[in-house]
Amino acid sequence: MACRAGRQRDRDRQGSMLLKKLNIAAALVDHGRKNRERKRAFLENGGLVLEKLVASCNGRPIPIRTFSYQQLVLATNNFDHRLILHVNLTYTMYKGSFEGRILSIKMYGLYADRGLSDKDLALMDMGISAKTTAHKNILKLVGCCLETSISSLVFEYAQNGVLFDRISISRRQGKPMLWRSRLKIARQIAHAIAYLHTAFSKPIIHRDIRPRNILLDQHDVPKLTDFSLSISIPEGETHVEDVVRGTVGFLCPSYYSTNRITEKTDVYSFGMVLLQLLIGQHPLESLRENEDQTLEVHLSNRAINEIVDPAILAEEGGAGLEQQLQAVRQLSLTCIEEDPEIRPMMVDVTKEFRRIERFIA
Incomplete structure (x- = not known):
């Protein structure tokens, strides 16, 4: 009986180890898939962003900082709802911290009215914001993230709200x-x-x-x-x-x-x-x-x-x-x-x- 119980424990232990390995393998596959998706989004968005910036700025691209998706995650504590500054029909604005500086992260959401797409909205917002960002009464565009399916925008932080x-x-x-x-x-x-x-x-x-x-x-x-x-x-x-x-x-x-x-x-x-x-x-x-x-x-x-x-x-x-x-x-x-x-x-x-x-x- 004791020998049979020992064999059962061994089988359970092996089954548990196999399950862990499968979970790790699945996580690695998922992580690899997400990395591939972000690389593809980066390449697709990069071309669109460059085209929009050149078109908006008389043929001259305006250099803006690029942020990684992981930086956005860390800056917003994984998009903690307690850091939401305000929500619009088309986007959610988060408060984020980068290298000791408080900034606003604009994540575009779903929009399906009159043929507009999320990418149309985000690209127009970025193009005009980049072109006009020098004016003191226009919210300053700091940069963008190209690793999300729709480019996320990073702006200066307006402490006193709406x-x-x-x-x-x-x-x-x-x-x-x-x-x-x-x-x-x-x-x-x-x-x-x-x-x-x-x-x-x-x-x-x-x-x-x-x-x-x-x-x-x-x-x-x-x-x-x-x-x-x-x-x-x-x-x-x-x-x-x-x-x-x-x-x-x-x-x-x-x-x-x-x-x-x-x-x-x-x-x-x-x-x-x-x-x-x-x-x-x-x-x-x-x-x-x-x-x-x-x-x-x-x-x-x-x-x-x-x-x-x-x-x-x-x-x-x-x-x-x-x-x-x-x-x-x-x-x-x-x-x-x-x-x-x-x-x-x-x-x-x-x-x-x-x-x-x-x-x-």
Whole structure:
């Protein structure tokens, strides 16, 4: 009996060792397969990335750092959900640490709307970000990872998060943002958009300007981000046509009805952002009690203290503050005029901000 039990233990031990060997072999095969997939992705993405960067930058590729997939895994603690900064329909942004420096890692997810692919979105975002990254109010692209099936992007870290969370009455936590900070953010984002429209031979239209696409660094300096839906107007042309893409509530009505994109498309979206900075909520939410009125009529006919975020009205500012609020309301309403021809160019918007800021010395 003892001899038979010993033989059984030997067989069990051999079976256990065989199982371990099979598991190790399977793991090695899986690891080898994943390595092959990453090498293939690296080669495929490398060509696409180079092509996009050359096309975006007047024939000159802009050198950006490349990160390995393993570096992304280590930087995000294997993409720990607790390190998620924010989630969009098209991507997830993680907080990551590289060599003692905090950065943001943008991982694109599934997207199947109107024929767009994840690679289209990521490549456009990377190409425009690389081209415009020198502007202080555009989120700086640091590099990318080519080993993922869709190129992952690495950006500078914006410590103070998304503008939407800082100005939304419904999400407000802690001390409200001061009016002078809101005005500075609006002016600097206006400069960034004007830069997109005027600094290149082919004007860049962002096409999705909204508070969720404006990040704030540790000093509340705004950073425009997410160029995945951006489009350029051909040289010598005033517009380009494309299917409607963007965010409901910030979409230019004339673009929605004609598929025609101009610089005034971004002006309309900026006007809606400016109103949200003033009101503390999406402008259309303020229409709930007056649904029979247009937004322009609703905001024009009411006293300024009836529409402005109460937190702003609680500040000390006197007549100068009221003048600024009135002027910003008028500017924003001009930006969202139904007729694009009436809307100002973004360069003129930046000039108007300089005039408005003089109301309070």
